[in-house]
Amino acid sequence: MTSHVKNTLVTTAAIAGALAATTLFNTTTVKADTTSSAPVTTTTSATKDTAIASAQAKVNSASAAVVSAQAAYGSASTAASDAAAKTAAASASAAATSAATSSAVANAQAAADSAATAKSTADANLAKAQSNAAATSRAKSMTSAAVVSAQSAVASASAKASDVDSAVASAEAGQTVTANLMKSSDPTQASAAQQYFATKTAIVKLLPSGQVQITIPLTSGLEYLTEVSYNGVDATFTKTGDHSANITFTADPATSYTLAMTMDIRSVMPLMPIMHETALLDVDTTIFNGLLAAKSAADAALTSAQAALSTAETNAATVAQVASNAASAATAAATVASDAAVVATSAATNLTSAQAANSTAQAALTSAQAVQSAADAVLVTAKANLDSANAALTSAQAELKSAQNIVVVTPSSSAASSASSAATATSNVASSASTTTVTSAVVATPATTKKATSSTPASSTTAKTLPQTGNENQSALVALGLAILTLGIYPMMKRKHA
Numbered sequence: 001m002t003s004h005v006k007n008t009l010v011t012t013a014a015i016a017g018a019l020a021a022t023t024l025f026n027t028t029t030v031k032a033d034t035t036s037s038a039p040v041t042t043t044t045s046a047t048k049d050t051a052i053a054s055a056q057a058k059v060n061s062a063s064a065a066v067v068s069a070q071a072a073y074g075s076a077s078t079a080a081s082d083a084a085a086k087t088a089a090a091s092a093s094a095a096a097t098s099a100a101t102s103s104a105v106a107n108a109q110a111a112a113d114s115a116a117t118a119k120s121t122a123d124a125n126l127a128k129a130q131s132n133a134a135a136t137s138r139a140k141s142m143t144s145a146a147v148v149s150a151q152s153a154v155a156s157a158s159a160k161a162s163d164v165d166s167a168v169a170s171a172e173a174g175q176t177v178t179a180n181l182m183k184s185s186d187p188t189q190a191s192a193a194q195q196y197f198a199t200k201t202a203i204v205k206l207l208p209s210g211q212v213q214i215t216i217p218l219t220s221g222l223e224y225l226t227e228v229s230y231n232g233v234d235a236t237f238t239k240t241g242d243h244s245a246n247i248t249f250t251a252d253p254a255t256s257y258t259l260a261m262t263m264d265i266r267s268v269m270p271l272m273p274i275m276h277e278t279a280l281l282d283v284d285t286t287i288f289n290g291l292l293a294a295k296s297a298a299d300a301a302l303t304s305a306q307a308a309l310s311t312a313e314t315n316a317a318t319v320a321q322v323a324s325n326a327a328s329a330a331t332a333a334a335t336v337a338s339d340a341a342v343v344a345t346s347a348a349t350n351l352t353s354a355q356a357a358n359s360t361a362q363a364a365l366t367s368a369q370a371v372q373s374a375a376d377a378v379l380v381t382a383k384a385n386l387d388s389a390n391a392a393l394t395s396a397q398a399e400l401k402s403a404q405n406i407v408v409v410t411p412s413s414s415a416a417s418s419a420s421s422a423a424t425a426t427s428n429v430a431s432s433a434s435t436t437t438v439t440s441a442v443v444a445t446p447a448t449t450k451k452a453t454s455s456t457p458a459s460s461t462t463a464k465t466l467p468q469t470g471n472e473n474q475s476a477l478v479a480l481g482l483a484i485l486t487l488g489i490y491p492m493m494k495r496k497h498a
Contacts, residue, residue, distance in 0.1 A: 055400035098363035150309035171206035
């Protein structure tokens with residue numbers, strides 16, 4: 001039990017004892033005035049009784065207010081003590097929670113920071129992988145386009161080479177062209193041998209060497225034409241009948257060829273000598289000029305296009321593989337980034353939970369502190385109310401004392417009144433000297449005062465009073481009050497702990 005509560009109980013017991021004393025003995029007890037006695041006035045008995053009754057009512061009301069304020073103060077003191085205990089418990093809980101959660105918060109913060117860093121790194125790697133994948137995809141498209149272009153070039157070169165090959169093949173197989181034998185001395189006139197080459201054609205073949213093989217169909221006179229040569233090289237005769245043959249020689253492509261011929265017509269004209277003459281074979285074989293070179297160029301172009309296609313296909317395959325790897329890397333990076341995002345979210349959630357636990361404990365502490373503050377404010381108010389009630393009781397007691405000190409006089413008994421006043425003053429001085437101040441106000445109940453008469457002028461001083469012996473008076477009141485409070489409080493405590 002604190003000293004504050006102890007003093008409260010003592011004061012309450014004293015008040016209760018005073019109330020019991022005045023009720024049981026119908027006496028008047030006044031608080032001692034340690035400095036001076038109340039002034040003595042004179043009036044009629046009725047007026048005094050009225051003043052005493054009024055003052056006693058005020059004392060009773062003030063005493064009841066003191067009891068009520070004392071109870072409110074005790075209740076507020078208990079509530080403030082309970083709130084302080086709860087605040088202490090909440091503070092301890094908050095401290096324990098903070099100690100428990102601070103590590104969790106720190107770990108969660110570190111995990112969240114690490115996860116955020118990992119996510120940032122993963123996002124950067126993903127962006128890089130996606131950029132690389134896009135670049136390799138564009139390169140793949142370009143190499144694919146290059147392959148298509150190379151394929152087109154090969155197709156074109158192949159077509160050109162095929163055309164040239166066809167032309168060469170046709171030339172190598174031989175083509176029939178117009179051919180005339182003209183006099184070498186006068187190319188505008190036909191040679192005498194023209195009659196034996198009635199078709200006026202020649203078969204021209206392209207040789208792999210680039211030269212041409214010229215074949216002149218001899219339709220008749222084989223028995224007369226014994227020899228044909230070109231540039232000193234004899235032509236080849238291939239019989240096609242008794243009087244016909246194909247005469248073939250090789251030469252470079254040209255527009256005409258001078259042939260040397262030997263004619264022997266002595267079988268029909270014995271007197272004619274063997275004739276040697278030249279004839280100009282008018283045949284254009286330049287149609288084959290450059291054909292082999294074109295074939296060579298077409299073949300080279302085809303070979304180059306095929307090589308370019310092969311290179312493009314190789315590059316395309318390489319780039320396609322790179323693009324595939326880049327796409328796989330981007331997919332993997334996306335997975336890593338997604339996983340990192342999940343970890344970061346989880347870490348952030350854990351951090352929030354840890355912080356929330358700490359905040360909850362702090363909020364509980366703040367709430368308890370607010371309750372304690374409110375309880376303390378109620379206690380301050382209750383104390384102020386108690387002090388005010390005590391002051392009111394003290395004032396009422398002073399007023400009652402003044403009323404009790406009034407001397408009743410009548411016109412026929414002024415001498416007795418003077419004696420009564422002197423006796424009352426002497427009693428007040430003695431009472432003032434012997435009564436010690438009680439720590440709280442003492443309640444008084446209305447006293448029964450007999451009116452003074454002319455025959456008994458001192459009757460107003462015959463009222464019975466409680467002993468005014470300082471500590472003895474206080475101790476008696478406290479003991480009586482405690483007994484009364486015990487009788488009332490014990491059942492209450494019994495019900496409370498039942």
